[in-house]
Amino acid sequence: MEVGTFWIYLIVMFVVTYIIRVFPFVIFRKKIENKHVRAFFAYIPYTVLGAMTFPAVFYATGSVISAAAGVAVALALAYRGKGLFTVAICASLVAFLVSIVM
Amino acid sequence: MKQFLQGIKDGGAIGIGYLSVSFTFGLEAASSGLFWWEALLVSMMNLTSAGQFAGITIMAAAGTYIEMALSQFVINLRYALMSISLSQKVSPEFGSGKKMLLGFAVTDEIFAVAMSRQGEVSSKYFAGLAVLPYLGWTSGTLAGAVCGNILPDTVTDALGLAIYGMFIAIIIPAMKKDRRILKITLLAVVFSFAMYYLPGLKMISSGFAVIICAVAASVVGAVCFPMEEEEEA
Numbered sequence: 001m002e003v004g005t006f007w008i009y010l011i012v013m014f015v016v017t018y019i020i021r022v023f024p025f026v027i028f029r030k031k032i033e034n035k036h037v038r039a040f041f042a043y044i045p046y047t048v049l050g051a052m053t054f055p056a057v058f059y060a061t062g063s064v065i066s067a068a069a070g071v072a073v074a075l076a077l078a079y080r081g082k083g084l085f086t087v088a089i090c091a092s093l094v095a096f097l098v099s100i101v102m
Numbered sequence: 103m104k105q106f107l108q109g110i111k112d113g114g115a116i117g118i119g120y121l122s123v124s125f126t127f128g129l130e131a132a133s134s135g136l137f138w139w140e141a142l143l144v145s146m147m148n149l150t151s152a153g154q155f156a157g158i159t160i161m162a163a164a165g166t167y168i169e170m171a172l173s174q175f176v177i178n179l180r181y182a183l184m185s186i187s188l189s190q191k192v193s194p195e196f197g198s199g200k201k202m203l204l205g206f207a208v209t210d211e212i213f214a215v216a217m218s219r220q221g222e223v224s225s226k227y228f229a230g231l232a233v234l235p236y237l238g239w240t241s242g243t244l245a246g247a248v249c250g251n252i253l254p255d256t257v258t259d260a261l262g263l264a265i266y267g268m269f270i271a272i273i274i275p276a277m278k279k280d281r282r283i284l285k286i287t288l289l290a291v292v293f294s295f296a297m298y299y300l301p302g303l304k305m306i307s308s309g310f311a312v313i314i315c316a317v318a319a320s321v322v323g324a325v326c327f328p329m330e331e332e333e334e335a
Contacts, residue, residue, distance in 0.1 A: 028189045057266040
């Protein structure tokens with residue numbers, strides 16, 4: 001990637017992210033009442049993360065098997081309510097061990 | 103000053119958490135071809151996990167600027183809602199100028215801590231709250247980007263899973279708690295698999311695919327399972 005291209009990407013990212021955060025903060029005085037709009041906003045974080053994670057996660061380590069092992073561990077630990085850091089590190093560790101064994 | 107220091111104290115745990123996640127962001131950024139200073143700048147100017155990961159994916163794939171703008175818009179849309187909620191809780195001295203400066207620091211975790219504070223949120227408290235998370239996020243990125251060139255591939259490959267592990271740790275508890283989130287998130291995942299593997303849809307770039315899946319599933323959710331104010335997840 002050319003450095004000039006990087007700067008344009010960076011500025012696009014910054015401007016969009018900044019506007020999304022700051023404009024509603026400055027402008028809004030009232031809460032959103034519409035229950036459909038509220039629901040849409042409530043679902044967005046999870047649908048984004050879900051779609052970002054699957055199926056891309058299976059290709060994150062260069063081996064579908066080690067990645068799948070890591071995912072299984074992550075799902076199990078997350079289901080038991082473990083914190084972000086624990087889940088992330090354990091998933092990586094298991095993927096690493098599986099990749100060594102293979 | 104007391105408020106500012108209290109904010110710094112409350113932000114400590116977030117800062118430590120960010121250190122680890124941003125470390126993997128730095129690694130990913132380095133392995134997708136960014137220089138260390140580029141990775142650092144991305145973190146300094148965005149302060150957002152999912153958006154930045156999507157951003158470097160689009161950079162690596164040489165996606166269009168429209169795709170970049172749209173992906174950041176959709177992925178970070180949740181911040182708009184947080185900012186609206188936060189705008190109702192800040193003290194009157196928290197004016198527009200301060201909002202323009204500090205609104206930048208609205209993240210999932212900083213928002214959660216600010217909202218859990220009793221009474222109004224002052225600008226001094228909020229500024230203090232943002233300090234350690236910001237330092238953790240930027241320094242972790244720098245360390246990750248530098249280490250990405252030193253650590254062996256087996257280690258960086260395995261750490262590539264860390265960010266997804268974190269995403270899983272965010273979505274699973276919410277799915278467990280609320281059946282509507284469970285259904286709608288699963289729907290988004292099914293859409294995502296379909297986009298990835300169905301022959302005709304494969305040419306859609308990953309950034310757009312995420313946007314389409316997330317928006318489509320959330321619209322289904324908004325229509326089928328609306329949320330009253332009290333029960334919001």
